Amino acid sequence: xxxxxxxxxxxxxxxxxxxxxxxxxxxxxxxxxxxxxxxxxxxxxxxxxxxxxxxxxxxxxxxxxxxxxxxxxxxxxxxxxxxxxxxxxxxxxxxxxxxxxxxxxxxxxxxxxxxxxxxxxxxxxxxxxxxxxxxxxxxxxxxxxxxxxxxxxxxxxxxxxxxxxxxxxxxxx
Numbered sequence: 649x650x651x652x653x654x655x656x657x658x659x660x661x662x663x664x665x666x667x668x669x670x671x672x673x674x675x676x677x678x679x680x681x682x683x684x685x686x687x688x689x690x691x692x693x694x695x696x697x698x699x700x701x702x703x704x705x706x707x708x709x710x711x712x713x714x715x716x717x718x719x720x721x722x723x724x725x726x727x728x729x730x731x732x733x734x735x736x737x738x739x740x741x742x743x744x745x746x747x748x749x750x751x752x753x754x755x756x757x758x759x760x761x762x763x764x765x766x767x768x769x770x771x772x773x774x775x776x777x778x779x780x781x782x783x784x785x786x787x788x789x790x791x792x793x794x795x796x797x798x799x800x801x802x803x804x805x806x807x808x809x810x811x812x813x814x815x816x817x818x819x820x821x
Contacts, residue, residue, distance in 0.1 A: 709737040
């Protein structure tokens with residue numbers, strides 16, 4: 649019986665050793681993963697204080713780096729080197745690419761929602777105009793109906809058109 653206990657203990661030790669080795673492997677895998685941390689949002693004041701580089705600033709940075717490398721003996725900026733400037737420009741380029749990719753995805757999804765909204769607004773406005781047209785014909789016989797729908801004259805005049813770029817829905821009265 650003593651031998652059975654010994655073999656049982658040694659098998660338990662082996663399983664524990666296997667489990668701890670598996671844990672170490674999984675721990676190594678998790679530590680090798682890179683974690684993406686989103687940057688905090690800027691306040692309106694912080695956004696206003698940022699520089700607005702020109703659209704082709706990346707070309708200007710590339711030319712600046714080349715000129716700086718050619719004249720490196722004469723130009724020294726503390727904490728900055730041509731390689732670091734190139735790295736900063738690359739980081740900005742990658743951030744722009746990620747932003748642009750996400751913007752395209754959202755615009756594709758948003759486009760379907762915009763189209764659905766436009767169709768719904770079109771249907772609702774056509775129905776309202778049908779009611780208004782009917783109220784005008786009935787209003788010839790019943791002045792109180794014409795008076796009740798008099799406000800629609802302002803909405804149907806050519807001077808009052810909702811701008812296509814307007815983000816807010818029309819206010820209901």
